[in-house]
Amino acid sequence: MKSWMKSTALASLSLLPAVAMAAGAIDGDVQKQATNWTAIIMFLLFVSGTLYITYWAARRTQSASDFYTGGGGITGFQNGLAIAGDYMSAASFLGISAMVFEKGYDGLIYSMGFLVGWPIILFLVAERLRNLGKFTFADVASYRLQQTPVRTFAATGTLVVVALYLIAQMVGAGKLIQLLFGLNYSTAVILVGVLMVMYVMFGGMLATTWVQIIKAVILLSGATFMAFMVMASVGFSPETLFQKATEVHAKGLAIMSPGKADPIDSISLGLALMFGTAGLPHILMRFFTVSNAKEARKSVFYATGFIGYFYILTFIIGFGAIVLVLNQPAFMETIVKDGKPLTQLLGGNNMAAIHLSHAVGGDLFYGFISAVAFATILAVVAGLTLSGASAVSHDLYASVIKKGKANEKDEMRVSKLTTLALGVIAIVLGLVFEKQNIAFMVGLAFSIAASANFPVLFLSMFWKGLTTRGAVIGGAIGLVSAVVMIILGPAVWVDVMGHAKGSAPFPYKNPALFSMSLAFFFTWLFSVLDTSKAAEEEKAKFDAQFVRSMTGIGASGASKH
Amino acid sequence: MNEDILKRVQANPKFAELVQKRSSLGWLLSIVMLAIYYGFILVLAFSPATLGASLSGGVTTVGIPVGIFIIVSAFVLTGIYVRKANTEFDQLNQQIIEEAKQ
Numbered sequence: 001m002k003s004w005m006k007s008t009a010l011a012s013l014s015l016l017p018a019v020a021m022a023a024g025a026i027d028g029d030v031q032k033q034a035t036n037w038t039a040i041i042m043f044l045l046f047v048s049g050t051l052y053i054t055y056w057a058a059r060r061t062q063s064a065s066d067f068y069t070g071g072g073g074i075t076g077f078q079n080g081l082a083i084a085g086d087y088m089s090a091a092s093f094l095g096i097s098a099m100v101f102e103k104g105y106d107g108l109i110y111s112m113g114f115l116v117g118w119p120i121i122l123f124l125v126a127e128r129l130r131n132l133g134k135f136t137f138a139d140v141a142s143y144r145l146q147q148t149p150v151r152t153f154a155a156t157g158t159l160v161v162v163a164l165y166l167i168a169q170m171v172g173a174g175k176l177i178q179l180l181f182g183l184n185y186s187t188a189v190i191l192v193g194v195l196m197v198m199y200v201m202f203g204g205m206l207a208t209t210w211v212q213i214i215k216a217v218i219l220l221s222g223a224t225f226m227a228f229m230v231m232a233s234v235g236f237s238p239e240t241l242f243q244k245a246t247e248v249h250a251k252g253l254a255i256m257s258p259g260k261a262d263p264i265d266s267i268s269l270g271l272a273l274m275f276g277t278a279g280l281p282h283i284l285m286r287f288f289t290v291s292n293a294k295e296a297r298k299s300v301f302y303a304t305g306f307i308g309y310f311y312i313l314t315f316i317i318g319f320g321a322i323v324l325v326l327n328q329p330a331f332m333e334t335i336v337k338d339g340k341p342l343t344q345l346l347g348g349n350n351m352a353a354i355h356l357s358h359a360v361g362g363d364l365f366y367g368f369i370s371a372v373a374f375a376t377i378l379a380v381v382a383g384l385t386l387s388g389a390s391a392v393s394h395d396l397y398a399s400v401i402k403k404g405k406a407n408e409k410d411e412m413r414v415s416k417l418t419t420l421a422l423g424v425i426a427i428v429l430g431l432v433f434e435k436q437n438i439a440f441m442v443g444l445a446f447s448i449a450a451s452a453n454f455p456v457l458f459l460s461m462f463w464k465g466l467t468t469r470g471a472v473i474g475g476a477i478g479l480v481s482a483v484v485m486i487i488l489g490p491a492v493w494v495d496v497m498g499h500a501k502g503s504a505p506f507p508y509k510n511p512a513l514f515s516m517s518l519a520f521f522f523t524w525l526f527s528v529l530d531t532s533k534a535a536e537e538e539k540a541k542f543d544a545q546f547v548r549s550m551t552g553i554g555a556s557g558a559s560k561h
Numbered sequence: 562m563n564e565d566i567l568k569r570v571q572a573n574p575k576f577a578e579l580v581q582k583r584s585s586l587g588w589l590l591s592i593v594m595l596a597i598y599y600g601f602i603l604v605l606a607f608s609p610a611t612l613g614a615s616l617s618g619g620v621t622t623v624g625i626p627v628g629i630f631i632i633v634s635a636f637v638l639t640g641i642y643v644r645k646a647n648t649e650f651d652q653l654n655q656q657i658i659e660e661a662k663q
Contacts, residue, residue: 105612108628109605116598116631119638123587123594127646242620256622257613263606270602294647301636301643308632315628547570550580551654553661 035182038367039374043181046218046375047195050211057203057210064408067204067415068135068390069288072556074209076295080302082209083286085216086383087114087307090376091172091442093219093314094350100318101326101345101352104245104255107318111311117274118307122300125278128461128549129287130296134556136387137284137453138395141460144541145468146534147404150456151395153472157452157479158281158391162384163429164445165282166422169384170430171438173377179347180354180370189430192378197423199382200389201416205289208382215372215379220306222365222372223313226353229360230320245322255322265508272512276446279454282387293552314353321352324359331355385422392418440491443510447486451478451515455523461549464542467527467535474523481518485511569661579653586645590638597634601627
């Protein structure tokens with residue numbers, strides 16, 4: 001027992017770099033490549049298709065409800081695809097297949113953590129969320145609590161998560177596009193920013209959802225084709241695939257077994273992935289786009305199926321890349337790193353899936369997959385932007401500033417202006433962070449979602465005793481402790497600030513185990529200590545909330561049925 | 562929601578039944594999922610060699626089918642819940658709503 005505890009501080013847990021990898025699809029410096037016309041043409045096709053959808057959606061987006069939830073008319077199947085699409089970012093497609101390519105089995109472990117959160121969301125959260133909320137998760141958290149403090153807190157949590165995620169996506173997009181399309185970094189970042197603003201500002205949730213659905217379908221089709229070709233090359237025998245992979249991989253048989261893992265960090269990462277998902281605002285808002293609790297349930301079922309299938313595909317793709325791409329001269333390059341020559345995949349290991357597409361499908365399919373990778377980033381940033389805009393216009397403007405008396409026209413105008421502002425901010429941050437190490441950002445976003453948003457949301461639905469004071473103080477402690485622990489942990493202290501390895505004051509890369517516990521504890525403590533009259537009233541309102549969360553009586557959108 | 566409807570729902574024994582059934586299934590399946598996943602994490606942490614053992618003499622390890630099993634189990638468990646909820650629970654819920662409106 002002692003020995004592994006000791007080694008924890010030093011051991012770089014095999015699971016953890018994946019979070020890093022998932023952050024920016026591409027880390028470090030990349031070379032601009034020759035202009036890839038096939039990819040550009042395919043991408044233009046995608047863009048014109050999605051802009052047409054935006055035009056179509058814009059004509060149907062009249063009310064605030066249309067803008068935030070697409071009018072609540074998305075089916076469970078469509079929503080399941082859209083949720084899966086939010087999850088299948090370029091980072092997880094390229095990052096996880098790269099991790100399998102590099103480490104084999106450990107890549108599979110990582111994708112499991114991402115998946116198993118979904119059943120829990122379904123069993124405990126999804127229906128209640130749909131029955132209680134209207135546009136944002138703050139609707140649910142503040143249902144029986146004081147609007148101003150709770151919504152301000154929830155909007156802050158949303159904006160912080162959205163900002164971190166957006167930066168990671170923008171920087172990843174810029175580097176990826178440099179590699180795939182041969183465009184400038186700044187051109188790429190501006191292009192992503194402009195397109196995402198157009199989707200969201202004009203097409204609202206309807207366009208955002210359809211862009212996500214289309215992307216999910218083409219990404220799943222492309223990945224299926226690649227996995228099929230890989231399996232065909234080994235006569236559909238997994239054993240042959242693994243056999244060949246272990247023969248050529250530098251790590252040999254080790255790629256078939258889990259690497260070293262520290263228990264505390266693994267559990268902490270598992271918690272962040274599992275409950276972070278249940279606290280990500282851009283995922284939670286998708287539950288308000290369906291008409292009722294039944295469709296909400298179905299969406300999780302389909303999403304779990306698609307995501308699980310996708311992860312199995314990326315596992316095959318990663319192994320396929322080992323067999324078909326690794327050590328093939330056409331796909332390798334030698335760079336100088338830390339003064340030493342290093343032979344690696346052209347553009348880095350994150351390019352494993354992209355090179356595999358070239359190996360199995362030639363120039364045309366390579367262009368297709370490159371275009372899909374770009375499309376994926378666009379679809380994900382559009383969802384993030386919409387979620388940020390909703391937090392500002394619905395939670396801060398309409399509920400906090402106007403005390404619920406804003407007229408719909410003004411609220412819509414604020415949401416569109418916020419979308420524009422977020423687009424500008426995203427572009428600026430994307431340019432500012434070009435040379436920065438942003439690998440920790442998605443990990444941080446997940447930790448904050450799990451430590452600030454999730455505890456408050458969960459307790460508001462499950463615990464009668466929750467009061468405004470408890471929610472705001474406990475949630476804030478979760479948020480601050482997650483940020484502080486990440487900064488003092490190896491991901492920022494060592495990797496970003498450049499302090500010596502092992503010198504980080506907080507020894508773990510993933511703070512969720514600790515920051516979540518703190519958030520739950522202090523939310524409980526300050527709720528129990530709260531003996532104010534307001535607290536009594538809030539507790540008294542729980543019964544009515546509970547009945548609505550269970551039966552859906554009075555739920556928004558339920559009148560249509 | 563007006564007070565009358567609220568009182569009627571709360572007084573309805575079917576509501577208690579719905580809450581009881583849905584919560585116990587939800588928690589049960591959650592515990593199953595958590596047990597599968599964290600069981601796996603613990604094996605990973607304390608006995609990784611178990612997962613690295615050869616499955617049937619070849620290079621394929623025990624960890625591969627275990628990994629696939631966890632992914633499939635997540636899907637199957639959600640399927641069980643959705644099936645139960647969309648038929649039995651929704652029916653019960655519908656009755657509660659109608660009885661509350663009378």
